[in-house]
Amino acid sequence: MNAFLFRDGQLYAEDVALEALAARFGTPCYVYSRRAITDAWREFSAACAGRRVLVCYALKANSNLAVIDLLAREQAGFDIVSAGELRRVLAAGGSAARTVFSGVGKSSAEIREALTAGVRCFNVESQAELERLDQIAGEMGRRAPVSLRVNPDVDAGTHPYISTGLRENKFGIPHEDVLAAYQRACALPHLDVVGIDCHIGSQITSLEPFTAALDKVLELVDRLHEAGIELHHIDLGGGLGISYDNETPPSRAALINAVFNRLDAHPRGARYEILFEFGRSIVGNAGVLLTRVEYLKRNGEHRFAIVDAGMNDLMRPALYEAWHGVQPVRPREGESAQFDIVGPVCESGDWLARGRQLCLAEGDLLAVMSAGAYGMAMSSNYNTRPRAAEVLVDGERIHLIRERESIESLFALEHRLPD
Ligand code: LLP
Numbered sequence: 001m002n003a004f005l006f007r008d009g010q011l012y013a014e015d016v017a018l019e020a021l022a023a024r025f026g027t028p029c030y031v032y033s034r035r036a037i038t039d040a041w042r043e044f045s046a047a048c049a050g051r052r053v054l055v056c057y058a059l060k061a062n063s064n065l066a067v068i069d070l071l072a073r074e075q076a077g078f079d080i081v082s083a084g085e086l087r088r089v090l091a092a093g094g095s096a097a098r099t100v101f102s103g104v105g106k107s108s109a110e111i112r113e114a115l116t117a118g119v120r121c122f123n124v125e126s127q128a129e130l131e132r133l134d135q136i137a138g139e140m141g142r143r144a145p146v147s148l149r150v151n152p153d154v155d156a157g158t159h160p161y162i163s164t165g166l167r168e169n170k171f172g173i174p175h176e177d178v179l180a181a182y183q184r185a186c187a188l189p190h191l192d193v194v195g196i197d198c199h200i201g202s203q204i205t206s207l208e209p210f211t212a213a214l215d216k217v218l219e220l221v222d223r224l225h226e227a228g229i230e231l232h233h234i235d236l237g238g239g240l241g242i243s244y245d246n247e248t249p250p251s252r253a254a255l256i257n258a259v260f261n262r263l264d265a266h267p268r269g270a271r272y273e274i275l276f277e278f279g280r281s282i283v284g285n286a287g288v289l290l291t292r293v294e295y296l297k298r299n300g301e302h303r304f305a306i307v308d309a310g311m312n313d314l315m316r317p318a319l320y321e322a323w324h325g326v327q328p329v330r331p332r333e334g335e336s337a338q339f340d341i342v343g344p345v346c347e348s349g350d351w352l353a354r355g356r357q358l359c360l361a362e363g364d365l366l367a368v369m370s371a372g373a374y375g376m377a378m379s380s381n382y383n384t385r386p387r388a389a390e391v392l393v394d395g396e397r398i399h400l401i402r403e404r405e406s407i408e409s410l411f412a413l414e415h416r417l418p419d
Contacts, residue, residue, distance in 0.1 A: 002036075002285070003033030003035055003036040003286065003393075004033070004288055004327075004367065004369070009330060009331070010329060010330045011327060011328075011329045011330070011367055013031045013032075013033055013288070013393040014033050014034075014035060014393045014394070014395055014396075015393075015395050015396040016393045016396060016398055018031065018288070018290055018329045018365065018367060019329055019330065019365060021290065021391055021393075021398065022290050022292065022329075022365050024398075025389045025391055025400065025404070026389065026404060027290050027291050027292045027308050027309070027365070027388075028289060028290060028291045028292075028308055028309035028313050028388040029289075029290045029388050029389045029390070029391060029404075030287055030288070030289055030290075030371065030372075030375060030376050030388055030389070030390040030391070031287065031288050031289075031290055031367075031390075031391050031392075031393060032062075032064075032067070032283070032286050032287040032372055032390070032391070032392045032393070032401075033286050033287070033392075033393055034070060034392055034393065034394040035394070035395075036285060036286035036372075037067065037070060037071070037282060037283055037286045037372075038070065038074065040252065040281060040282045040283070040285075040286065041055075041057075041071060041074050041076065041282055042074070043251075043252040043253060044252050044256065044276070044278065044281075044282075045074070045075075046253070047252060047253040047256035047257065048256055048274075051260065051274065052272075052273040052274065053273065053274045053275070053276070054077040054098060054120075054233075054273065054274075054275045054276075055076060055077060055275075055276045055278065056076065056077035056078050056079040056098070056099070056100055056275060056276060056277045056278070057071045057076045057077070057078055057079065057277075057278065057279065057282055058078075058079040058238050058277045058278060058279030059078055059079065059080055059081075059085045059088060059089065059279075060081055060085070060279060060374075060377060061279030061280050061282070061283050061284070061372075061373040061374055061377060062279075062283045062287070062372055062373055062374075062375070062376060062377050063085060063088050063377055064376065064390055064392075064401050064402055065088060065091060065092040065401070066092075066392050066399060066401035067283060067392075067401075068088055068089060068092035068093075068094055069092040069093055071094075071282070072089075072092055072093045072094040072095070073093070075098075076094070076098070077095075077098035077099060077100070077120070077275070078094050078098065078099040078100075079099070079100050079102055079238070079277035079279075080099055080100070080101055080102070080103075080119075081101075081102050081103035082103065082110060083107075083109065083110040083113045083114070086099065086101070086110075086113060086114055086117060086119070090117065096114075096117040096118045096119050096120070097118060097119075097120055098120055099117075099119045099120055100119065100120050100121045100122075100123055100147075100197075100235065100275065100277065101114045101119050101121070101122050101123060102123040102149070102197075102199070102277065103123075103125070104125045104126070104170055104171060106122070106129065108132065108136060111132065111133055111136050111144075112136055112140065115136065115137060115140055115142050115144060116140075119145075120145065121145045121146065121147050121194055121195060121233075121235075122144055122145065122146050122147070123146075123147050123148075123149045123197050123235065124146050124147065124148050124149065124185075125148075125149045125171060125172060125173065126173065127173075127177075127181055127184060130146070130148075130181065130184060130185050130188060130191065131188070133146065133190075133191065134188040134189065134190045134191050135190075137190035137191065138189065138190040142190070143190055143191065143192050144190060144191050144192070145191075145192045145194045146185055146191050146192065146193055146194065146195075147193075147194055147195030147196055147197045147231075147233065147235055148173055148178065148181055148182060148185065148193075148195075148196055148197070149171065149172045149173065149197045149198060149199070150172050150173050150175065150178050150196060150197070150198050150216075150217065150220060151169065151171060151172030151173060151174055151175065151198070152172075152175065152198050152200060152212070152213045152216035152217060153174075153175060153216070154200050154209050154212045154213045154216065155209065156200045156201030156202075156204045156209045156239065157204065157205075157206065157209060158201045158202060158203050158204055158205075158239075158241075159203065159320050159322075171199070172198065172199075175216070175220070178220050178223075178224075179220075179223060179224065179227060182224055182227075182229050183227070183229075186229060193229065193231070194231065194232045194233060195231050195232055195233035195234065195235055195275070196217060196220060196221060196224075196231055196233075196234055196235070197234070197235030197236070197237060197275070198213050198216075198217055198235070198236065198237055199236075199237025199238060199239060199277060200213045200237065200239060201239050202238065202239050202241075202279075202280060203239070203241040203242070203280065204239045204240060204241050204249070205241040205247045205248065205249040205250075206249070206250065207250050207254065207255060207258050209239075210236070210239070210240075210255060210258065210259065211258055211259075211262060213236070214236060214259060214262050214263075215262070217234060217236070218234075218262070218263075218266055218269075221234065221268075221272075225268070231272065232272070232273060233272055233273040233274065233275055234272045234273075234274055234275070235274075235275035235276070235277065236259065236274065236275070236276055237276070237277050238276060238277040238278040238279050238280070238281070239278075240252065240255055240278060240280070240281040241280070241281070242280055242281055242284040242285050242370060242373075243285070243370075244322070244323050244324060244325065244369075244370045245323050245325065249281075252281060259274065260274075279373055279374075280373040280374065282373075283372040283373045284370055284372050284373035284374075285369075285370050285372060286372040287370075287371050287372025287373070287375060288327075288367040288368060288369055288370075288371050288372075289309055289313060289314050289367070289368040289371040289375055289388070290329070290365060290366070290367055290368075291307040291308050291309035291313075291352075291365075291366050291368060292307060292308050292363065292364070292365050292366070293305050293306070293307055293360055293361070293362055293363060293364045293365075293366065294306050294307060294308055294344070294362065295362060296339075296360060296361070296362055302340065303337050303338060303339050303340070304339065304340050304341075304342050305339045305340070305341050305342070305358070305360050305366075306342055306343070306344065307341055307342070307343060307344075307352065307366060308343075308344065309343055309352065309368070309388070310343025310344050310345035310350050310352075310382075310383070310385065311343055311345050311347065311349060311350040311351075311352075311382070312343075312345055312379055312380045312381065312382040312383060312385050312387075313343070313375075313376075313379050313385075313387070313388050314352060314368060314371055314375050314379070315374075315378045315379065315380070316374060316375070316378070317351055317352050317353065318347070318349040318350060318351065319378075323353070324352065324353060324368050324369055324370055324371060325353075325368070325369035325370060326341055326352070326353045326356050326358070326366055326367070326368055326369070327366065327367045327369055328358060328359070328360065328364055328365070328366055328367075329364075329365040329366065329367055330364075330365065331359070332359050332360075332361065332364070333359070334359045335359060336357050336358055336359040337357070337358070337359075337360075338355050338356065338357055339355075339356050339357075339358050339360060340353070340354045340355065340356075341353040341354075341356060341366070341368075344383070344385075345382060345383050345385070346383065352368055353368070376388065376390055376402075381405075381410050384407065384410055384411075386404055386405035386406060386407055386409075386410060387402075387404070387405045388404060389402060389403060389404040390402035
């Protein structure tokens, strides 16, 4: 469902006018729809009904406690990549036993913390990490459940910065080294080898890369089986894309069905519990970034709308040249022109959208669409800009889920030199 629709000439989040939120909380401000998040989640869980599946939410997409909280209430699993994300899961009522720990560079301290909490599984990315995990588990008198992240060498057909399944990426264990890595893992005394996993990239808009990766993983599972290594689960990662503009990604149900069709055709496919790690497809289209036009400016033929949100608030355009829709919250009648929507940060890369045909005036409120994933989560304080407020709308109810940062808090941890 689309939770951001026009009513009486102005844009709403569910049953709340975005203008009212801007007036109350100021701009820039992230606004999320509770219903859009739960609907996305339930589409995954309904498609998995009757199967042994754990759908994890990849916290990195949006790690606000309220978002985790509402997904924990839906019995979601979680995919984390740091001790910080683990603490968020626990602080928001999520379960460590339903949490998988991914990431290529887990520190010893993070490994200890995750072992103490009792995470469901460590997604291990190298031989060196296996050795370290075994040693720490031994010191703690525990066993560490492990899954090896394999690199299936599949092209996800997405932006190079968010493509992870190719040989040249730093992620995963190369295909040809997988058997040896499993044999080593099985020989280590403090590890329980429970699964295999892969994640080939993000914002993937067709089924083929997913099924190709699954085929490669099943080949490996067969080889391991022949070598006497039996796994409990297969984790297929995340990566399902959303529509920012005119992309037509497969539906959540279509992806899940394609995976299970493949597994049903495999002789031992029914044995494995299946895990996923979805981020963007759960929260991406459930959020917008509200920003106000400060100035209109013309440099020669080029028109700019300078808004109060910048690359520090939403980094995706600057980093990936990502496209986000821009919607005036109360569209006005009049002549439109082509604008670049740019922020106040002192960098030419500080833009949110380019060449948009819009009718704008100073003071207008704009909604930058599809900003629920990797928006606030990747924001920074560059230029000593306090991070935006975050609000979650639930029907007519409004929850402030993160306060706007104060400027003082930005340098509260710093110290001047002694006299
Ligand atoms: N699992 C692993 C191991 C991952 O590395 C990621 C994302 C996910 C799951 C979740 O992927 P998703 O379902 O959200 O596609 N900042 C970029 C996206 C980076 C994705 C990194 N890994 C962006 O703004 O497009």
